[in-house]
Amino acid sequence: MEIIVDSRLDTTVNRPAYFRGSGHLVLGFLPPGSFITYDLLRKHVRAVLSTKAARDDCFWSTLLIPITIGILGSTVGVVPLHCACLEQNGRGLLIAGDSGVGKSTLTAALAQRGFALISDDWTYFSREQSTVVAHGLFSPIKLLPDAVQFFRELRELTPAMSLNGELAYEVDPARFAGSTVKNISRPSQIFFLERTSSRGCHFVPCTSASIREFFEKNAERLPDELIDAKNFRSTVIRTLSTLPSWVLRTGESPQRTSEAIDHFILETKYATA
Amino acid sequence: MRPLEFSHYSDPLDLLRRFIQTPMKATYRINGARVGVETNDRALLPEFPLDADLTGPCALEWKLIRDADSPGLLEPPMFLTSGTLTVVAMGTACLIGLDHEACKFFGFIGTDIDALTFQKYLLPFLCRMTKDVLSGDPLGCFVSWSHDSAHV
Numbered sequence: 001m002e003i004i005v006d007s008r009l010d011t012t013v014n015r016p017a018y019f020r021g022s023g024h025l026v027l028g029f030l031p032p033g034s035f036i037t038y039d040l041l042r043k044h045v046r047a048v049l050s051t052k053a054a055r056d057d058c059f060w061s062t063l064l065i066p067i068t069i070g071i072l073g074s075t076v077g078v079v080p081l082h083c084a085c086l087e088q089n090g091r092g093l094l095i096a097g098d099s100g101v102g103k104s105t106l107t108a109a110l111a112q113r114g115f116a117l118i119s120d121d122w123t124y125f126s127r128e129q130s131t132v133v134a135h136g137l138f139s140p141i142k143l144l145p146d147a148v149q150f151f152r153e154l155r156e157l158t159p160a161m162s163l164n165g166e167l168a169y170e171v172d173p174a175r176f177a178g179s180t181v182k183n184i185s186r187p188s189q190i191f192f193l194e195r196t197s198s199r200g201c202h203f204v205p206c207t208s209a210s211i212r213e214f215f216e217k218n219a220e221r222l223p224d225e226l227i228d229a230k231n232f233r234s235t236v237i238r239t240l241s242t243l244p245s246w247v248l249r250t251g252e253s254p255q256r257t258s259e260a261i262d263h264f265i266l267e268t269k270y271a272t273a
Numbered sequence: 274m275r276p277l278e279f280s281h282y283s284d285p286l287d288l289l290r291r292f293i294q295t296p297m298k299a300t301y302r303i304n305g306a307r308v309g310v311e312t313n314d315r316a317l318l319p320e321f322p323l324d325a326d327l328t329g330p331c332a333l334e335w336k337l338i339r340d341a342d343s344p345g346l347l348e349p350p351m352f353l354t355s356g357t358l359t360v361v362a363m364g365t366a367c368l369i370g371l372d373h374e375a376c377k378f379f380g381f382i383g384t385d386i387d388a389l390t391f392q393k394y395l396l397p398f399l400c401r402m403t404k405d406v407l408s409g410d411p412l413g414c415f416v417s418w419s420h421d422s423a424h425v
Contacts, residue, residue, distance in 0.1 A: 002355075013348060018365050021289030022336065022379035027353075027360045027370050035362065037355045046355035071289075099285060221286045 001045040001068070009033040009050035016161075017063065019071070023223045026071055030063050032056075038068075040075045040226055066137045069124060074222070074229035078135070079125045079236045082218050085118035085134045085185055086110050088265065092134055092185035094123065094240075096214065097193035102254060105147050106193060106261075108171070109254035111179035113262055117141070118185045120173075125236050132239045134185050140170040141177075150254050151176075190245040191261065201260035203246040211241040244268075290381065293338050300324040304404040306332040314339035316388035319396055333403055334377040343368070343383035347394065361402075367395065371406065378402070 012033045019028030026038040033050035045068060053059045073080045083096035084107040095103050095110075104120055111117045119136035126133050142162055147169065148154040153176065154169050162168045173179045192206060192214065215237045222230050246264075250257045284292065295311040302308070302324045309331035310318060317337040348364030359371040366383040378399065382391065 012351070013364065015365050018343070018368075019289055020340070020368055020370075020381045021291045022370060022372065022377070023291065023375070025358050025370055025372055025379075026289055027358070027362075027368060029362065029365065035351070035353050035360065037353060037358050037360055039356055039358060042356065044356055046353070048353055219286070220288065221284075221292055223291055 001047070003047045003049060003054075005049050005051055005054045007051050009035075009048065010052055012050070017067070019067070024225050030059070030067070032059075036064075036068075038071050040072065040229070043072065043075055045072070061138070066139060069137065070122065073124075073220070074233045075226060077126055077232065079233045080122050080220070081125060081215055081237075081240075082121070083123050083190075084120050085123040085136060085187060086115040087118060087182060087185040088115050088262075091189070091265075092118065092187035093261075093265070094134070094187050094190040094243075095193060096190060096218075098218075101193050101195055103193055104141055104143055105150055105254040106257055108141050108143060108147070108151065108173075108177060109258035110261065111141070111173050111177035112255075113258050114179075115258075116180040116182050116185075117173045117177070118182050125240070127236060127239065130239070131186065132236055134187050136181075136183050136185075138181060138183060141173050142166075143169040143171060145169070187240070187243060189265075190240070190243050191248045192245065193257075194247055194249045196249045196251045199251045201252055201257055201264075202249045203264055204249065206245045206247050208241040211243075211245050212237055215240065290338065290340060290342075293340075295336055295338065300327070300331065302326075303400050304407065306403065306407050308333050308335060308403060310335045310337065312337040312339065317382060317391060320392050332376065332407055334375070335399065335403075336377065336379045338379070338381050339384060340381040341384050343381050344385060345383060346385055347390065350398075369399075369402075371402065373406075376406075 010033060014032050015029045017030050019026060024040040028036055030036055032052045034048060034053045036047040038045050069078060070080050083094045084103050085092055085094050086107065095106055097103050107120050118134055120139060120141040124135040126135065145159050145167060157169050159167045159169050162170060174181050190211065219233060293313055295313050297315055297318060298311045299318050300307060300309050300323060301319055301321045307324055307329060312318060317339060343365050345364050345366040347366055350361050350363045353360045357373045361369040366386055369378060369380040371378050
């Protein structure tokens with residue numbers, strides 16, 4: 001990774017973060033006033049930063065590093081998958097599900113119940129021998145404006161435009177939920193969240209094949225020239241698919257659903273013991 | 274009304290817009306070289322005579338994508354060269370990459386850049402880049418185009 005700081009960029013027009021790619025090449029802007037290019041085949045990153053960006057800790061921790069890890073991803077042995085990761089008593093759990101199903105509100109509710117938070121939106125997986133390790137990047141929890149109906153404390157905040165253009169509350173999990181924030185965990189179970197109109201929470205075991213299908217279907221599309229990265233990602237997904245997993249069908253609030261998960265984990269723990 | 278293929282691209286699994294289809298294809302002769310152009314918007318096809326010779330490989334490929342999520346107007350160009358990639362940024366409205374290995378330009382052009390602006394300003398720029406690339410001097414055009422911008 002090669003980084004150049006150029007004061008001439010301090011006077012350029014400020015633009016929102018913006019990335020585009022073609023095959024293994026990716027290029028984009030990062031505010032304030034910075035450019036970045038990625039060659040995913042050669043694993044080479046070159047950035048030219050404004051002095052303002054280079055001196056801003058927040059720029060490094062919330063933009064440059066997370067975005068770079070996300071873009072390089074599987075090419076450097078870290079697979080980004082769209083799911084949340086939390087931990088209770090040293091056991092990691094993943095919350096997955098389709099977009100808009102309520103993963104982030106459930107994650108926030110679990111954090112408020114005392115689960116440690118590793119990641120909200122994207123979790124980064126690496127392999128360690130035959131297991132998978134989940135990594136988080138200390139990112140905020142992103143809650144859409146309608147989450148205010150479940151979390152009264154959001155009323156004191158103002159939603160803002162997030163990186164993907166969505167209007168959202170971005171809350172610090174430690175402050176918002178009083179949650180412990182960790183950057184690493186070993187996932188031991190997965191819950192696939194589904195909303196239903198009927199009341200209650202129902203846990204239905206799911207198969208390895210359906211877990212693989214879900215994560216493969218919801219992973220970023222990669223060009224054929226990144227075949228090694230694709231294969232590595234599939235290996236990680238295969239390993240994840242061996243974990244005990246359930247579809248969680250809920251018609252309840254995030255708080256009631258988090259309570260149900262808490263009880264379910266306790267029951268399965270005793271049942272296993 | 275804008276064609277659907279670029280005004281409603283919403284693939285959450287293709288955030289980098291790598292898989293936008295570019296079904297419109299044509300071949301031109303630019304500065305004596307055969308150049309293949311593919312795009313998702315007819316307005317981005319050069320208003321040049323088509324190359325009559327339909328055989329043989331192209332010396333250079335242009336992939337021009339009309340990108341509904343690239344707002345704004347053209348700004349003075351700035352460039353960054355990194356290994357086999359040269360980037361020319363004219364604000365978010367126009368981001369051009371030159372893949373030296375593949376001999377390919379790929380450009381993302383916002384919907385605020387109308388056909389006239391493209392034909393009158395961007396196209397001559399692309400032609401000049403093409404000429405410089407094929408003559409082995411891929412940066413020559415940038416220096417003369419924007420001596421005030423940050424050259425890194």
